[in-house]
Every structure is written in structure tokens, then in C-alpha cells.
Amino acid sequence: MNSSENNIINTISNQQKGKIYNILKCHLCSKILYQPITLHCQETFCKPCLKIYTMKTSKQDCPKCHKPAFYQPINNFKLWDLINKLFPDVVKAREEEIKKSTPKLSQIEEIKEEIIKNNWREIINKKTNNNTTSTHLLDNQIFIEQLF
Ligand SMILES: [Zn+2]
Numbered sequence: 824m825n826s827s828e829n830n831i832i833n834t835i836s837n838q839q840k841g842k843i844y845n846i847l848k849c850h851l852c853s854k855i856l857y858q859p860i861t862l863h864c865q866e867t868f869c870k871p872c873l874k875i876y877t878m879k880t881s882k883q884d885c886p887k888c889h890k891p892a893f894y895q896p897i898n899n900f901k902l903w904d905l906i907n908k909l910f911p912d913v914v915k916a917r918e919e920e921i922k923k924s925t926p927k928l929s930q931i932e933e934i935k936e937e938i939i940k941n942n943w944r945e946i947i948n949k950k951t952n953n954n955t956t957s958t959h960l961l962d963n964q965i966f967i968e969q970l971f
């Protein structure tokens with residue numbers, strides 16, 4: 824963000840900030856977007872929220888409109904920069920909160936391992952049964968890898 828953009832931000836009143844905050848809320852946690860990720864349906868979510876949603880549901884769709892999210896999610900850096908400038912205290916508080924609630928690395932590894940195992944099961948089933956059911960689990964792992 825350049826200095827003229829910073830100047831514009833300094834002129835925004837608290838009341839206006841409140842309105843912006845409401846627009847920039849995550850559909851999953853109802854808080855200000857944290858490390859926003861935009862899916863190809865143009866919906867934007869917090870990266871940690873999307874990660875948890877994908878792991879919990881094993882689905883690779885948009886949590887709001889449920890359109891499949893086949894493509895690489897995009898880190899919305901411009902929006903994240905803006906949120907950091909507008910709401911630095913909220914971002915800091917959220918950061919602390921996420922640090923406490925995020926599963927430890929070992930837990931993440933366990934989940935990833937489970938996903939990989941399931942993928943293999945899926946692939947083996949597909950090969951042995953000549954079953955054309957979706958290989959969405961494999962795609963799902965790739966999707967989660969991108970989020971990490
Ligand atoms: Zn969220």
C-alpha cells in the first residue's frame with residue numbers, strides 16, 4: 824500500500840470503519856476476514872476458517888454457495904493489507920486467538936496422514952472395482968496442501 828493510500832485510510836472515521844467491518848466479515852466465523860482467501864466463485868473466507876471447514880467436511884466446495892472449488896484458492900493480499908491497516912488491533916487479537924485454537928503441528932500431520940490413507944483407499948477401490956466414483960479425496964488433499 825503506498826503513502827497516498829495510507830492517507831486515504833487515515834481519513835476514514837470510526838463510524839465508517841464499523842460499516843466496512845460489517846462488509847468484510849467472514850461467513851464462517853462472522854469476524855473480520857483473517858488472511859483472506861478468495862475462491863473462484865468470488866466468495867472470500869479467512870484462511871484458517873477455510874482450512875478447518877475443508878478438513879472437517881472433506882469437501883472441496885465453497886462453504887457459502889457450495890459450488891465446487893476446483894481451482895487454486897487465491898490469497899487476497901490486497902484485501903489483507905487493507906484489513907491490517909484499518910483494524911490492526913482486531914487483527915492482533917485474532918492472531919492470538921488463532922494461535923491458541925489452531926491444532927498443533929503433530930495434530931495437523933495426523934489429519935494429513937489420515938487424508939492420504941483415505942486417498943489410497945479411494946484409488947485402490949477405484950482400480951479394483953473399476954468404479955468411476957469421484958476421486959474427490961485426492962483433489963481435496965491438494966486443496967488442503969494449498970491452504971497450508
Ligand atoms: Zn473466518
Ligand SMILES: [Zn+2]
Nearest residue numbers: 864866885888
Ligand atoms: Zn461461493
